[in-house]
Amino acid sequence: MGVKALxxxxTTNLEHEEWLKYRNKGLGGSDAGAIAGLNKWKSPIVVYMEKIGEAPDTKPTNEEAAYWGNVMEETVAKEFTRRTGLKVRKRNAILQHxxxxxxxxxxxxxxxxxxxxLECKTASEYLKDEWDGEEVPxxxxxxxQHYMAVTGADAxxxxxxxxxxxxxYKKIKRDEELIDYLISIEKDFWNEHVVKQKPPEIDGSRASNELIKAMYPDSDPELELELDTNAEQLLQSLNQMKDEMDELKTLKSKYENxxxxxxxxxxxxxxxQxxxxxxxxxxRTVDSKRLKKEKPDIYEAYCKVSKxxxxxxxxxK
Structure with a gap:
């Protein structure tokens, strides 16, 4: 392949904050899937906010899974060597094409x-079907493929x-056509969005939902906006969808009955089939109205407030 990473x-003895600073100087492997719309935990707008240094400081939705993924990385790597006989080593550096x-x-x-x-992962039992046969999420x-593009690896x-x-464990062969596609979309994302600081269109993913909640957690009762024609079109679309969803809900209930x-x-x-x-x-449910009336102290002690x-x-009209 000829390409060797710079x-x-x-990353030896590199502090986490310093690591994040260097990581945001470009696009990494996990960013590739997000830009392509295939990462359930991260969306293009989240990647953009991270790279320009304006992502809100929030805990990830899958924080617990991410923690155990890091903890188990060494175990997964050792088991790979035991099963395949292939020795592995760490590369303590941020590599660059x-x-x-x-x-x-x-x-x-x-x-x-x-x-x-080698890439080491942990996955929930609920996602086991994604790994059936030769499948890789x-x-x-x-x-x-992004890593192979950067390093010049054959597999x-x-x-x-x-x-x-x-x-x-599975082996993924280098795919030049897919690598060319990745280089193209990543180049476009970096130059047209990050460099120009022009955010990509926000999507309907859970990652984007969490980003919006983190960026705008509270409303200002004194603030009102006159919305533009784009907002008018979005509202018209939502209104039409609401009618269609009501019809589908009624039809669904009919079939179920x-x-x-x-x-x-x-x-x-x-x-x-x-x-x-x-x-x-x-x-079983708790009668919260009765509890609040008859045992207000207990109600207040166990009441959970969510925003x-x-x-x-x-x-x-």
Whole structure:
């Protein structure tokens, strides 16, 4: 392949804040999937805010999973060596593409004696289907191809501990067509958005939802805005969608009722393609109004206050 990565900064004894500063000098492997719209934890607008240094200081939605991913990295790497016989080593540096300076890489491991690397992951049991057969989740596939673009590696291995008790490892071959695609979209993102400080269009992902909540947590009762024609179009679209969703909700209820009528007293039914259940179950709830009236001290002691800013709209009269 010929491409050999430059060392932007050694990470040996590098403080976390300093590491973040250098990391934001370009786009890393996890950013690649986000820019392509395949990362469920990060959206393009979140990447943009991070790179210009204006991302709010919030805990990630998957903080616990991220913590255990870091803790288990060494274990996953050691098990990879035990199962494959391939020795690995750390590369304690932020690597940089020699031609595209905005392409960076913080790799987990490099394979000793081979032009290959290793990415270590942990995954929830609920995501096990994403790893069936030869499948690799899209965001991770792009992450590994990004690393190959930066380092010039011929292949990249990915090892994952699923649900804490199932170990999977796979080899991803270098894909020049996919690498060219990554270079293209990353170059466009960096030059057209980060350099020009022009934010990309916000999307409907959970990551974008969390970003908006963190940026604008409280409303100002004294502030009103006259919205532009773009906002008018968005509201018209939302209004139309609301009517369509109401119709779909009614249709959904109709189909469900027809199935319930068919099941009658039966708890379970099946077709060639589906299994359906209609089980009896109990749910206990606390009568909060009565508790507040009869035991106000207990109510206050266990009352949990949550903040939100629901978006509501109606047609002006």
């Amino acid at each position: 060392v932007l900064k050694s 020699p031609e595209h300076e905005w392409m960076l890489a913080n790799v987990d491991r490099l394979i000793v004696g081979k032009n290959e690397g 899209g965001a991770y596939l792009l992450q590994c 990249w291995w990915i090892a994952v501990l699923v649900g804490g008790n199932k170990y999977i 027809q199935l319930k009528q068919t099941l009658g007293d039966a708890e379970k039914g099946f077709t060639n 589906f299994i359906v259940t209609w089980k009896s179950q109990e749910r 939100s800013r629901p978006l509501k709209f109606k047609e002006a």
